[in-house]
Amino acid sequence: MERRAREILSVARPILLEDGFQALSMDRVASQMEYAKGTIYNHFPNKEEIVLALAVQGMKLRRALFAKAVEQPGGSRHRLACVGAACEFFVSNCFDDFRIEQLLRQVNIWDKTSEHRQNTIREYETSCIGLVSTVVQAAVESGELQPPPGMDPPEIVFGFWAICYGSQVLAHSSPGLKEVGIPDFGRAMRIHLNSLCNGFGWQPFMNWQQHIELMDSVHQQLSSDFHQIITSQREDQ
């Protein structure tokens, strides 16, 4: 049944997160639930598919957050801040999902998985970029942003995405960021994102204080919406 698959995923998730892909074994999953190993294979043909299915859960969640952020009213830069808030919210509240997504980028999972689930993953990724691109596109159309010639919205998005992704990964995997002189990576990330906007001449110009205030207010505004989204999504999982 469908419920069975969700149970399997809910058992597999903590194993994957706490002890890594290597430690995720069908034996271990089976031993932690009431069903036998063979039963798990009726739902997932191999453990890689389990990881993919877990990743899909997270990507679904994030896309929902992004969709909510993008649909906010206001100027393009304000809406971009909303997306940034969605990003921050996602990493804060769904950090596990973020880490699972990271896994996909590292371990050799793709070879053994069905094309169907692979496509699902790709669609979610594409769709997230697309959502943010609409904000950039709106900025261009309204004249708030004049990107370098030959630079399309997705390429602009790529920069923000790289800062967000890179910051998060480095922050959580670099041993002793504080010792190096980066005490609050979240604040640093916000400032960099804002500076990048300014660097592109994205109107209205904001100094770092204005940006941080904006981010805080946006967070407050969307917080309950976001919580509602992840609550309802997780009920389905």
Add this chain to the structure above:
Amino acid sequence: MERRAREILSVARPILLEDGFQALSMDRVASQMEYAKGTIYNHFPNKEEIVLALAVQGMKLRRALFAKAVEQPGGSRHRLACVGAACEFFVSNCFDDFRIEQLLRQVNIWDKTSEHRQNTIREYETSCIGLVSTVVQAAVESGELQPPPGMDPPEIVFGFWAICYGSQVLAHSSPGLKEVGIPDFGRAMRIHLNSLCNGFGWQPFMNWQQHIELMDSVHQQLSSDFHQIITSQREDQ
């Protein structure tokens, strides 16, 4: 004796890169070289240490490139471009090392490794950030850069680092970046790095064309130096 260790690493490296951490086993390493499994254990107490040792090789290399970049004459923004060139050069010519470093950020390797080698890794990372920080520091001191108050050079570096790292990882792990609308991620990365500089008001201001020209010229200038460095370093490995 020391040579033995290097031989082991040179056998382990392609296994790790081609088939992943899971596939790296002492058995397989031993079968591909003239020494027995037991001998390998005399040099590396477990396979995680091998991975760490491989990572150290790469980080040594990159620090050498960074050192060369940082010692270039010229304005701070020009020197930062040199560091950028070093980054690009590293990923182009030492992509394997880059991937091994990524591995460290994902797989559960740290638990089983000696504190000594862990510290070595940390020192190289700190040292790289430190090198780049000197450029930022110089920019601040010369007045070319006025960072937001409370933002120290390492935090500035963090932004550039995040863009570089994030871009590379996303570019090499996102299925179908081109389909999404990002045909040349290298160019996009350069533009974003430049925009970030501009966003911080780093003098002299540069538009994207000037920056790309600068990067190209810097590359040409340093190319042979860089090649010499990786050649000599690899002889030692």
Add this chain to the structure above:
Amino acid sequence: MERRAREILSVARPILLEDGFQALSMDRVASQMEYAKGTIYNHFPNKEEIVLALAVQGMKLRRALFAKAVEQPGGSRHRLACVGAACEFFVSNCFDDFRIEQLLRQVNIWDKTSEHRQNTIREYETSCIGLVSTVVQAAVESGELQPPPGMDPPEIVFGFWAICYGSQVLAHSSPGLKEVGIPDFGRAMRIHLNSLCNGFGWQPFMNWQQHIELMDSVHQQLSSDFHQIITSQREDQ
């Protein structure tokens, strides 16, 4: 209902032939047809029974060929040639059936199968020997053959059967028969069968050229009959 069983067999057959008994599993059969695993168990209590049922199909076919061969007019030696032609035809055109029969002689199938199907198999085998024995019997009665005292027709048949069976198996399983110096095992087999006849003094004596000519002509004569038989039999399967 009966058609269902035939469908199952037609799915199982290529699996058995291409990948062997080990690879034949109820799961695999079910996955290749429209019915579920449980349904298959309603028709065949285990996979051994499927193999037996497949073998019966082949043995039915061969007996039909033998019956046609034996009913030919002419001298006993001519009729024996007809049986030989049936053998050759069977192996050429129903090689799969021949291989399945071989399987029965090797794999431990008998323990798990019903006595009923086992008896069916035995009856077909006995019946084939019986058919050929009638030819030998006729030869004895007509005086064309004087077998050693105490040697009954079935024992004579046994020799021919052994040459045919042994030749076929050796030819198809001996790696590199040609390299050993046996370029055309079919021709060799014919000569040996003829020599055995001559050795028993079976009248009329034939040299090897006459025998091969006889075999060729008999083949031409019976070919269309044989084809008709396997066509009609296979419709029933």
Add this chain to the structure above:
Amino acid sequence: MERRAREILSVARPILLEDGFQALSMDRVASQMEYAKGTIYNHFPNKEEIVLALAVQGMKLRRALFAKAVEQPGGSRHRLACVGAACEFFVSNCFDDFRIEQLLRQVNIWDKTSEHRQNTIREYETSCIGLVSTVVQAAVESGELQPPPGMDPPEIVFGFWAICYGSQVLAHSSPGLKEVGIPDFGRAMRIHLNSLCNGFGWQPFMNWQQHIELMDSVHQQLSSDFHQIITSQREDQ
């Protein structure tokens, strides 16, 4: 060590013979000896190799018997009788080896085995045919045998081989040979082999009684030699 391999084979052999290839599992072998499963894999990379190794033992033995038979003095037909005796002796006293050899002809073993052991098997087979061919060759050269034109010694051997192999297999796998009317397949086989000789005009002509007497006497003569050979060979195994 070498002794360990022999121990493994001696455990595997009865499993293979009593319950078939399917039942031969590394688990079962390990459970029946003092060494662990992993140890077995140090000697044989998979179970197919074990079967091949067992087959080699038998083929070595048979070739030794053939070599002894062939080196007997006397006319070619007498020496051929010696080979026949070797065959009969082999099947009587090394029936297990004969059955293992049969296995090779049926189950898909070749795919997973090393080319080295495969070649060993082929060499033994070729070598056995070669030994018998020398007898045929001698018969031709002495004028005792005039084979059909274009029929080389190995092709002659093929006929005898087919009768021997086919008879043995049919005798041991046909359910109820006696019921069919073949009470003593050994006697039948002898008569057929003799008739085949006569059919080729192999001199001196022998009737079935003379042949059976010859075979009996040859058996008595060689019996102790043969026993000695298998005893000494089995000590090495």
Add this chain to the structure above:
DNA sequence: AATGAATGAGCGTTCATTCAT
């Protein structure tokens, strides 16, 4: 009659690690 989820023992294989030589 048909289904197909569930089972769980079993399979072939791997591998980090130990340790006597």
Add this chain to the structure above:
DNA sequence: GATGAATGAACGCTCATTCAT
């Protein structure tokens, strides 16, 4: 210091069979 046989738990996966629906 080097060896490599030995270990034995663990792994991913299969599959004949059962049985409630």
